[in-house]
Amino acid sequence: MDGFSGLLHGFGVALTWYHVMLMVIGVLLGILVGVLPGLGAPNGVSLLLPLTFTMDPVSAIILLTSMYWGALFGGSTTSILFNIPGEPSSVATTFDGYPMAQNGRATEALSFAFLSAGFGAIVGVLLITALSGWVTQFALKFSSPEFFGVYFLAFASFVGLSGAPPLKAAVSIALGFSLAGVGMDSVSGSLRLTFGFDVLLAGISFLVAVIGLFGIGELILTIEDGLKLDGIRAKITPRDVLRTAAQMPKHWATLLRSSIVGCWMGITPGGPTAASFMSYGLAKRFSAYRANFGKGEPDGVIAPETADHSAGTSAMLPMMALGLPGSATAAVMLGGLMIWGLNPGPMLFVERPDFVWGLIASMYLGNVVAVVLVLATVPLFASILRIPFAIIGPLIVVVCFIGAYTIAGRPFDLWLALAFGVLGYVFKKLDYPIAPLILAMVIGDKAEDAFRQSMIMSKGSLTIFWSNPLVTGLMLLGLVLLFWPLLGTLRQRLRPSRV
Amino acid sequence: MVARWQAELGMAAFLAVIGVITIIGAMEYGVGWSPSGPEPGAFPFYMGIIILLASLANALRATLPRLRPPRWAEHAFLKPEQLRLVLGFTLPILGLVVVSLMLGLYVGMALYLFGTLVLQNRYPMLKAGLIALATPFLAYLLIERVFKVGMLKGPLEAWLGL
Incomplete structure (x- = not known):
C-alpha cells in the first residue's frame, strides 16, 4: 500500500468515535503527566501500558501516542508559566518562554509554543507519511547483519553524539543490554544471569526500569532542589490565539529550520531533548535579534517547541519501519508493540497495514486534538501545579508503585522500582544518560538475536559485517560516530602543538 | 558533605562490580562457540566486559587529579x-x-x-x-x-x- 491510499485507509481506521474518544483521553492524561513533576512521557506511557494489554493494538497505540503528544504539550505549559520544564525536552522552552510570561506575554508565549509545536508535529507526520513506504522497501532487503548494523549505528550515535560523557553512555548501554539478558534466553531457552534467584526467572521488565529511573528518580531530584512553585497566571482566549496565529508566518524561517532539525534528530536517535537544544542554539545564531534571546524572544520559544514535537513524532518512523525507537518514549511503545504480539520492523507494514496506517492517521488527528485541548485547558492544568508538592509528590509515588505492580503482578517489582529510582537519581546527578539504557533494555533481545543470527550465517566470522556495501556503510558510520569524541580530543591536542 | 569526585568513584566502583557479576553470570553458560552459534553467555559476557572497562576508566577519571575536571574536587555532590x-x-x-x-x-x-x-x-x-x-x-x-x-x-x- 503506498502513502496516499494507505493514509486514506488509515483515516478510516482512526476516525471512529471510539478512537477519537481515546485520543481525547490520551491527550488529557498526557497533559497531566507532562505538567506534573516527576511524571513524564516515557513514565506516563509505561504506567498506562499494562492497562492496554487487553485492548485491541490499534486502539491501544492510539491511546498511548495521544498521551505522548499530550505530555509534550503539557511539558511546555509548565516551562512557560512556572519556569519548570515538565519534560527534559522542554528545558529549552524555559529560556525565553518564562521571561515572556514574566513580561506579561504569557498568553502569547503559550500560543506560540502550542502552535509551533503543532506545526512541528504535522511536519513530522508528513515526513513519516512520505518516507515510510520507501524506508520499508529499503528495510525489507535487510537481513540479520544489516539489522545489527542499524542497532550498532544507533547506539554508537548515543556514545558519540548525545552530549553525555561517552564512557558513561557506553556503561548505560551495556548495562541495559545486560539487564535485558536476565531471564530466559530467547534462542537457546536457557536461563541466564539469574544467579539462582527465582524472582529473576521472568527477567527484568523495562517498564519497571522506566517507572523507577524516570519517575521516582526524577521525584527525588525535584525534592532535592527544594521545589518552589511560583507560577504566572494565564488565561487563553480564542482572540489571543488568532492574533498569535496571524504572526506565525513571519517566523517561517525558524519554523522550517527547527522542523528539519527535529525530524533529523527524531529519525536518528538523537531524541527530542537534543533536538530542542540544537534548534534553540541555531535560532539564536541566525536571529537578527540575538541580544533578545533569553529575555523573551518569540523565536526562542518557537524554535525548541517546533523541534521538540517534530522529533517526537518522527521518532515513530524508525520505530515502526526498523524496530528502532528514536526516543525513550518510542522505546516504551516499541516494547508495548512486542507485548501486544506485533513484530515491529518492515514486516509490520506488510502484515498489519491497518495498524500502521491507523497509527499514522491518528498522529495527524491526535496532534490537532492536542493543540485544541491544550489551549482550552491551560488554566485547569496550571491550577493543578498550585496544589502543594507535599500532596502531589507522595501521590505520584503511589501511582508509580501501582504502575510497577500492575505490569506483571509481581511483588518483587516494587523493590525493583525503588532500586531503579535510586539508581536513576544518582545517574542523573552524575550525567549517566538514561535513555540509551532503556533503549538497550527494550531492543536488547532483538539486537542480540541479530548478532547471533549473523554469527550463525557466517559460522562465527565477524567479516559478515563487512560483506556488502550496505552493512559495511552502516558499520563504518557507526564506528566513526563511536570514536567521534576521541577524534575531537585528538584534534584539540594537535591544534596547540601546531601553533 | 560528599564531593562530586567521591560520588563518581563510588558509582564507578558499584558499576564495575555489576560488570564483574555479569561476567561471572555469563560464564556459567559458556561464552564461546557451539555448533549452534555463539553460546548463550557470549553476548552478556562482552557487555559485562564493556561495563567493567568503562567503569574502571571512569574510576580513574574520578581519582587522578590530572584527568578529572577541576570542579569535581570542590563541587558538592550532596550537601x-x-x-x-x-x-x-x-x-x-x-x-x-x-x-x-x-x-x-x-x-x-x-x-x-x-x-x-x-x-x-x-x-x-x-x-x-x-x-x-x-x-x-x-x-x-x-x-x-x-x-x-x-x-x-x-x-x-x-x-x-x-
Whole structure:
C-alpha cells in the first residue's frame, strides 16, 4: 500500500468515535503527566501500558501516542508559566518562554509554543507519511547483519553524539543490554544471569526500569532542589490565539529550520531533548535579534517547541519501519508493540497495514486534538501545579508503585522500582544518560538475536559485517560516530602543538 | 558533605562490580562457540566486559587529579540539607514497599500517604485521613473495576472479601 491510499485507509481506521474518544483521553492524561513533576512521557506511557494489554493494538497505540503528544504539550505549559520544564525536552522552552510570561506575554508565549509545536508535529507526520513506504522497501532487503548494523549505528550515535560523557553512555548501554539478558534466553531457552534467584526467572521488565529511573528518580531530584512553585497566571482566549496565529508566518524561517532539525534528530536517535537544544542554539545564531534571546524572544520559544514535537513524532518512523525507537518514549511503545504480539520492523507494514496506517492517521488527528485541548485547558492544568508538592509528590509515588505492580503482578517489582529510582537519581546527578539504557533494555533481545543470527550465517566470522556495501556503510558510520569524541580530543591536542 | 569526585568513584566502583557479576553470570553458560552459534553467555559476557572497562576508566577519571575536571574536587555532590530532604523522601518510600509487601498495596498507600502528610508536612489529621482513604478507593475503582487488573492484596482485603 503506498502513502496516499494507505493514509486514506488509515483515516478510516482512526476516525471512529471510539478512537477519537481515546485520543481525547490520551491527550488529557498526557497533559497531566507532562505538567506534573516527576511524571513524564516515557513514565506516563509505561504506567498506562499494562492497562492496554487487553485492548485491541490499534486502539491501544492510539491511546498511548495521544498521551505522548499530550505530555509534550503539557511539558511546555509548565516551562512557560512556572519556569519548570515538565519534560527534559522542554528545558529549552524555559529560556525565553518564562521571561515572556514574566513580561506579561504569557498568553502569547503559550500560543506560540502550542502552535509551533503543532506545526512541528504535522511536519513530522508528513515526513513519516512520505518516507515510510520507501524506508520499508529499503528495510525489507535487510537481513540479520544489516539489522545489527542499524542497532550498532544507533547506539554508537548515543556514545558519540548525545552530549553525555561517552564512557558513561557506553556503561548505560551495556548495562541495559545486560539487564535485558536476565531471564530466559530467547534462542537457546536457557536461563541466564539469574544467579539462582527465582524472582529473576521472568527477567527484568523495562517498564519497571522506566517507572523507577524516570519517575521516582526524577521525584527525588525535584525534592532535592527544594521545589518552589511560583507560577504566572494565564488565561487563553480564542482572540489571543488568532492574533498569535496571524504572526506565525513571519517566523517561517525558524519554523522550517527547527522542523528539519527535529525530524533529523527524531529519525536518528538523537531524541527530542537534543533536538530542542540544537534548534534553540541555531535560532539564536541566525536571529537578527540575538541580544533578545533569553529575555523573551518569540523565536526562542518557537524554535525548541517546533523541534521538540517534530522529533517526537518522527521518532515513530524508525520505530515502526526498523524496530528502532528514536526516543525513550518510542522505546516504551516499541516494547508495548512486542507485548501486544506485533513484530515491529518492515514486516509490520506488510502484515498489519491497518495498524500502521491507523497509527499514522491518528498522529495527524491526535496532534490537532492536542493543540485544541491544550489551549482550552491551560488554566485547569496550571491550577493543578498550585496544589502543594507535599500532596502531589507522595501521590505520584503511589501511582508509580501501582504502575510497577500492575505490569506483571509481581511483588518483587516494587523493590525493583525503588532500586531503579535510586539508581536513576544518582545517574542523573552524575550525567549517566538514561535513555540509551532503556533503549538497550527494550531492543536488547532483538539486537542480540541479530548478532547471533549473523554469527550463525557466517559460522562465527565477524567479516559478515563487512560483506556488502550496505552493512559495511552502516558499520563504518557507526564506528566513526563511536570514536567521534576521541577524534575531537585528538584534534584539540594537535591544534596547540601546531601553533 | 560528599564531593562530586567521591560520588563518581563510588558509582564507578558499584558499576564495575555489576560488570564483574555479569561476567561471572555469563560464564556459567559458556561464552564461546557451539555448533549452534555463539553460546548463550557470549553476548552478556562482552557487555559485562564493556561495563567493567568503562567503569574502571571512569574510576580513574574520578581519582587522578590530572584527568578529572577541576570542579569535581570542590563541587558538592550532596550537601547535608539536601541529604536530609532526599532521605526524608526516600525512607518513607522504603516503608511503603515493606508495608505493601506485608499488607497489600492499598493499605500500604493509605498508611504512606497519611504518614507523610501528617508527620512530615503537618497536615491536619482529618484532611490527611481523607486523602489517605480516597486514594486507595479511587485506585481500586480505576484499576480493578475499569481496567480489571489485579492488585497486590493483604489480609485486610481477604477479610473484606474483595
